[in-house]
Amino acid sequence: MIKRSKQKETILRVLRSTSSHPGADWVYDQVRREIPNVSLATIYRNLRLLKEAGYIQQADSSSEHGRFDGNTGAHYHLRCEKCGRIFDLNEPIRRSIEARVARRTGFKVTGHRLEVTGLCPECQ
C-alpha cells in the first residue's frame, strides 16, 4: 500500500470481513460506523487505489458500460484490457458446469458467462 491511512485500513478490513461482494455504498455505511465523517469520495478513491495496488478485486466485468450484442446464441467473449474491444470466441459452451453448480448450491441455474481477458495483437 503506497501510503497507509486509517480509512484505507478500515476499507480493507471491512471488505475482507465479508464474502458478499458489496458495492461502494455498503462499504461506505460500514466504514462510517468507525469513522463517522468519512466521505463517500474517499471510499471510491480508495477502492480504486486498493484495486490498482492488487489488494482487492472487482467482482463484475470491469467498469465497462453497457455493451450490446446482436448475436443471441450462446458464446463466450474475449476482451482487450487496453482498447476495450470485445471479440466473440468460438470455444465450445461448457454446460456441464451449470448442472454441477446447481447440484452443489441449490441455485436454479439459467446460464453462465465466460470472458477471457488480455491484450489484443495490436495493443501488445
Next chain:
Amino acid sequence: MIKRSKQKETILRVLRSTSSHPGADWVYDQVRREIPNVSLATIYRNLRLLKEAGYIQQADSSSEHGRFDGNTGAHYHLRCEKCGRIFDLNEPIRRSIEARVARRTGFKVTGHRLEVTGLCPECQ
C-alpha cells in the same frame, strides 16, 4: 417484438450488422444516419426492450454497478438474477482455456472470468 417501429427495427439491424459489441452511443450514431432526429433516450429504451424480449444480449456482466471483492485469489462467481447477490464458487480454475485462446487468437491472455447466473434458493 411487442410493437414494431422504425426505430426498433433500425436499432436491431444496426446491432446485427456488427460484431463489435458497441455501446448505446455508437448505436445512436448509426441509427441517426437513417433517422436523423432519433433521441438517445429512444435508443436506451429500445435497447432495454429488445434485450428483455430476447432479441439482443448484453455483452458485459449485466448492468450491475461496482461490486468489490476482498478475496484476491482466483475464483468464479455465482450471481442471483433476482436479488443480485453474488456468491463465490469453488469450482477449479480452468487455465487450459487461456492457453488455447491465446494460441488461436494471438491475444496475450492475462486471465478469465466465469460467472454462473440463476436464482438462489430463497428467490426461486
Next chain:
DNA sequence: TTATTTGCAAATCATTTGCCCGAAG
C-alpha cells in the same frame, strides 16, 4: 380508436474531480 412509442428536457444515479487543509513519511 386506443394503447404504445417517440422526442425533448429535466431528473437520477453512481462515480469523479477541484480545492484547500491536515496528516504521513
Next chain:
DNA sequence: CTTCGGGCAAATGATTTGCAAATAA
C-alpha cells in the same frame, strides 16, 4: 518540510423518466 490523502461540494457521464404529441395495431 513537502508530498500525498481526506473532506466537502460541485462536476460529470451514463442512463432513466415525465409528459404531450405522434404512430402503430
